[in-house]
Amino acid sequence: MVSAEEIVRQHPFDPDGVEWLVPPQPGDITVVDYDPSWPATYALLEDRVREALGDDVLALDHVGSTSMPGLAAKPIIDLDLTVADSTDESRYRPRLEAAGFALILRERAWHEHRLYLSDEPRAHLHVWSPDCPEAVRHLLLRDWLREHPEDRAAYAAAKRAAADRLREGGGLAMDYNELKAPTIRDILDRVFRAHSLL
Template identity: 50%
Template sequence: MLLADEIVRFDDAPAPPGASPWVGGAEPARDIAVVPWDPQWPAVFTALTSMIERALGDRALEIEHVGSTSVPGLPAKPVIDIDLVVADSADEASYVPALEAAGFVLRVREPWWYEHRCLVREEPRCNLHVFSPDCAEAARHRIFRNWLRQDDADRDRYSRAKRAAAAAANERGEHVMEYNARKQDVVRQIYDRAFRAAGLVT
């Protein structure tokens, strides 16, 4: 079971020297598009969930719609972010081939960061993040989503931060990781309020 201090403590350690998270020559995306929230996104998530469940059966322990497309009214990159929990995300042989047969492609492998894996799909567009049970990062994703769904002020604040970060990143030719870094201060401020509301910090 996760402890509160695990959830509120962010792991910002960089990749080990010489290590890259990118698989198969993949690179972080550029030309970041932040578009108005689309009411079709929940249905797209439902369709993707069915694909994952057909591919993995009971190996898919949890499937959660996370990220900005999961928050009604919040502008987002038009890519559905999903957190998938499996028994052991490091055991790629137990789930990656089945997901690849369903049209997903492994693009990110980060054994140093919660044994995170990310598979992508082009149609419908999806980032499928894979974690093991009781992962603090997956727990944070749910807390952040739930808070933004009910807090209008922070949803508006995050919307402004996303649009500003995308505009600045595109102007400078930066990639999505730099876009994420540009909005990190606002994200962490929102997390702090969400953690306090949940009683995780005082």
């Protein structure tokens, strides 16, 4: 069982802790209005993952901005997948790749996170081991923003501002994440307090 202390602990991004299998490329970060087709797109991706992995799927959730009705987002579906051991890639990687998901990075120091990319439809599949605090945080943030329109609006504004700034000055997706991180931290502080985690 993941502890409250682990859930609330901040993990600053460490570029040296990332093993890129596909080097990141500068590109335009586009934030668009919410698309009501995103849940159906997630359902298609969910079926692909479950078909590929069967009982090795311990949990699978739609997370990230496309999972929050009314929230502007990059048009990329985020999925959180929990398997028995994210480091045991031989158990699940070949089947995910056969289903159209390519491994693009490993973050060994950050909960042994693995990130897979689907090009069609565009998706990020995050792979975790059980009781990962980051997966818990994703669900807490998702559920909070679904119910709190004022925080949803603040987050949308932060995302658009970050995308505009990168468009003007160039940068990578990781830079976009860092630019919107202060707003996420503020919202998570309210989430943690509401759940008596702080």
